[in-house]
Amino acid sequence: MAKEKKLVEEITSRDEDFAKWYTDIVKKAELIEYSGVKGCMVIRPYGYAIWENIQRLLDKRFKDTGHENVYMPMFIPESLLNKEKDHVVGFAPEVAWVTHGGSEELAERLCVRPTSETLFCEHYSNIIKSYRDLPKLYNQWCSVVRWEKTTRPFLRSREFLWQEGHTIHATAEEAIHETEQMLDVYADFCAEDLNMPVIKGKKTESDKFAGAVSTYCIEALMHDGKALQAGTTHYFGDGFAKAFDITFTDKDNTFKHPHQSSWGVSTRLIGGIIMAHGDDSGLVLPPNIAPIQVVIIPVAQHKEGVLDKARGLESQLKSAGFRVKLDDSDNSAGWKFAEYEMKGVPLRLEIGPKDIEQNQCVIVRRDLTKDDEGKKSFINLDDLEQSVSRLLGALSKGLYEKCLANIEARTYTCGNIDEIIDVLSKNGDGFVKAMWCGSEDCEDEVKEKTGVGSRCIPIEQPEGGKTNQAYACVCCGKPAEILVYWGKAY
Amino acid sequence: MAKEKKLVEEITSRDEDFAKWYTDIVKKAELIEYSGVKGCMVIRPYGYAIWENIQRLLDKRFKDTGHENVYMPMFIPESLLNKEKDHVVGFAPEVAWVTHGGSEELAERLCVRPTSETLFCEHYSNIIKSYRDLPKLYNQWCSVVRWEKTTRPFLRSREFLWQEGHTIHATAEEAIHETEQMLDVYADFCAEDLNMPVIKGKKTESDKFAGAVSTYCIEALMHDGKALQAGTTHYFGDGFAKAFDITFTDKDNTFKHPHQSSWGVSTRLIGGIIMAHGDDSGLVLPPNIAPIQVVIIPVAQHKEGVLDKARGLESQLKSAGFRVKLDDSDNSAGWKFAEYEMKGVPLRLEIGPKDIEQNQCVIVRRDLTKDDEGKKSFINLDDLEQSVSRLLGALSKGLYEKCLANIEARTYTCGNIDEIIDVLSKNGDGFVKAMWCGSEDCEDEVKEKTGVGSRCIPIEQPEGGKTNQAYACVCCGKPAEILVYWGKAY
Secondary structure (H helix, E strand, O other): OHHHHHHHHOOOOOOOOHHHHHHHHHHHOOOEEEOOOOOOEEEOHHHHHHHHHHHHHHHHHHHHOOOEEOEOOOEEEHHHHOOOHHHHHHHHHHOEEEEEEOOEEEEEEEEEOOOOHHHHHHHHHHHOOEHHHOOEEEEEEEEEEOOOOOOEOOOEOOEEEEEEEEEEEOOHHHHHHHHHHHHHHHHHHHHHOOOOOOEEEEOOHHHOOOOOOEEEEEEEEOOOOOEEEEEEEEEEEOHHHHHOOOOEEOOOOOEEOOEEEEEEEEOHHHHHHHHHHOEOOEOOOOHHHOOOOEEEEEOOOOOOOHHHHHHHHHHHHHHOOOOEEEOOOOOOHHHHHHHHHHOOOOEEEEEOHHHHHOOEEEEEEOOOOOOOOOOEEEEEHHHHHHHHHHHHHHHHHHHHHHHHHHHHHOEEEOOOHHHHHHHHHHHOOOEEEEEEOOOHHHHHHHHHHHOOEEEEEEOOOOHHHOOOOOOEOOOOOOEOOEEEEEEOEO | OHHHHHHHHOOOOOOOOHHHHHHHHHHHOOOEEEOOOOOOEEEOHHHHHHHHHHHHHHHHHHHHOOOEEOEOOOEEEHHHHOOOHHHHHHHHHHOEEEEEEOOEEEEEEEEEOOOOHHHHHHHHHHHOOEHHHOOEEEEEEEEEEOOOOOOEOOOEOOEEEEEEEEEEEOOHHHHHHHHHHHHHHHHHHHHHOOOOOOEEEEOOHHHOOOOOOEEEEEEEEOOOOOEEEEEEEEEEEOHHHHHOOOOEEOOOOOEEOOEEEEEEEEOHHHHHHHHHHOEOOEOOOOHHHOOOOEEEEEOOOOOOOHHHHHHHHHHHHHHOOOOEEEOOOOOOHHHHHHHHHHOOOOEEEEEOHHHHHOOEEEEEEOOOOOOOOOOEEEEEHHHHHHHHHHHHHHHHHHHHHHHHHHHHHOEEEOOOHHHHHHHHHHHOOOEEEEEEOOOHHHHHHHHHHHOOEEEEEEOOOOHHHOOOOOOEOOOOOOEOOEEEEEEOEO
16 A cells, blocks of 8 residues: 555645645646756646547537638748737747758748737738638647746646637628637637636736737636636737738728637646646546546456456447546556546546446546545446446536536625735635726736736626626726726736 | 639649649649748648548557657757767758747757657656656657758648657567558558558668668659658667667666657658649549548529538538538539539539439549549439448549559669660659669669669568569679669659
8 A cells, every 4th residue: 555655645735735736746647747948848648638638629619610720830930920019019028039940040030939820911911812712710739939937837838739710801790709709619618628617708908919909718717716817819800901911802892901810728728627626636637538537447356257347348438439448457456546546537447356246336436535425336337338428427517516616615706905905815816806997007006906917807797887896996996887807817 | 614714724734844733733722822931831721631631540540559649849959959969960950940039049059840859768768767668659740840942832841740659669679560560550541541552661771860770661653753752660779768868677677778769751641642643633632531522513503402402412421421512602513613623522423403303413533534434423312322432432442543553654673774764764754673782882873873762672572582673783783682662752
């Protein structure tokens, strides 16, 4: 038992040091390894398999809503990056510059894409002539580079994997609809596939994407009460189209500028899953994105018939479409239990000689504690597939509800700055719901005095301003119509 | 009819100017568009969809042979690139260098990966301690950068998409077996999924990958008689392991260096498909990787019931798992015929009022000419799925056989340099089979005098040196045991 004890002991507990717990998990669950390039990580097979599942599920959602994948160059000439003024101001300070090709100095520096609006705009200016060419609903899966000063695996790294949608439309209405639609796609994906409820909202002016007319976001709440921006969608109006000289002949035979959107989520989602669902025994993975949904652990595997039966169950569950792993290594059962708990495998199936005699197996849910009802079930092998399916469904639902309960327990309604300071000092971090007059000075003052910034203006606003909140701005006390979620963020 | 005529007229014919024909195809079939960065291309939706199919089919083959996907950083510190001497000599002259992050100059230059052996080695040195950690069978899908002077879409670009397998094993035998196994995986994929037969062989010493003990390759022959290196696998011995200080404790409790392999194919395969199968009407795509396998063209679509029937067939074929597109746009049927011929869609299904009356449709095969038997079939709608499946299968087989016939017709056996010059001047480019003594001087001399270089030493060597070939080296006339395929290459 020494080995498995050690495995668990090596993880810092969440309440002791959440940041250290996080770093322990990403390493011990073998999601990443550090590389020799500061701020760049190696995504290991288990971590990458999670990303592959995220990609597969999101890509289907994108294609079902009419999007097509493309691939743009990874380099952006400096002059191209400079074309849209707000955009270059936002990104130029944090890009990596290529100055030499082989031994020759380049005539013009190239930056490694931090995002690809400029490249898509250049392409659109080449291929769009008429309203018949619109809309273009493109998406790209790639890596991007941002030269961050402080980095953390998945949450903030100098290179990260993501998808970036870039769409272009004949009218503003269509582009805005796209921006809102993709926010819904992201929120549904987070809820259904990551079992992580999110708040849908709009960023304040000061927090918009560089070059956007408006930026929408989904905000999740982590176990420690800090918010995680899990995805964003941007409406650009025709600002980029004007800067890049993209025009089309409309049905009325006049030249017009099209309207654009972009939207993205990244490997940051994996950081979100870890911090939303993980516990002191390790990762807890939502079934839809878990690389292994069921791990089969033979008990007393040296006894006749045990391994054969375990292999039979493995192939039975695989045929039924589940992602299954049989661990028939010579490690102790206890070591295996700890290992797959660390890796967050949703269900553990134990099968031993006595189970076989009784035509049953034991299934243990990763998300529940031993005091919870339903943690451990004895399953009749005649109902195996249905039972696994039911338990995975229950686990998904359980994760979602636990996450939602965390948001509800940690969302505080405040009427003034003192209340914010007070409630956070008593309860720890969380979302603060408070009214705001809309002035950037007030937004800054709240941040300065309380340490919490505006996360988003939620889509669901109080009707006609009548709510439990005060009608007054949480900062200046003047009349306020806008409800804002405030909080500390990753 | 003016429009579709024009569409076809715009393509240069293959025999007139093969290079121009190729460029016309990649643009007119909307596979790529040029970008503002010299040598980097935009892969458009239709081109990227081909790549997605290639990825899906190859990825399954990799996973079925036990490989896992990972993701390494895109940057390699200069000191890391320099660790293996032959490797750095091979790649340093053609890498892109990042020298600045934001406004700060980096303490050490980073190159954008041209290939990732060095990164995998660094990672392996961190995670491998014992024989229990071996083998690692890793693969990565990513883009790489090589600062080429002359570039052509898909065939040679400064950035391209590929996969790179990197494996590490306890013994040389295992690593060599892996190298050979992956060559077979590639060759089978080319034959079955791309319908493009290839010659499996080994590179000569002068043509090996930088740092490899031996390099294997698959060589395809294009319509114009030039060869295309379609994929390579490399055996590294323990050279990289020594340079990167990777050691493991073996079962006998001694420290050993593991043995490594790497292997890759890239978007170059798309160039191969174009030049192996395309004709003067455009692309011809193998069914397994075609984004659209069947295009449905309604005839007299304004007549009652035609569009409804066409939509019914579309959903019927989609449900059966085929990739189908219904073109119900208001372009003429003739224009549509030319458009989907250009795009290489394997089967065209025509359905009009008379067909509906007779419970049939017309299916036209893209690969055959109008004089070929089987070009056009009348298909009873009760047998639609089976007929489509049969015709796609016949088309796959037809493409493969046509390609194989091209190799056979264009493979010449020569006994001396004059024969090579003579046969090529009479017949045009192709493979030259000729014996070689193994000296690099002879290899160079053949290239210099005939213009054809060594492509590979085929795995299938003549038994005991007794063949139709002369027993003498094609260059020096001395005794020769090695059969070599020579040819011009892309």
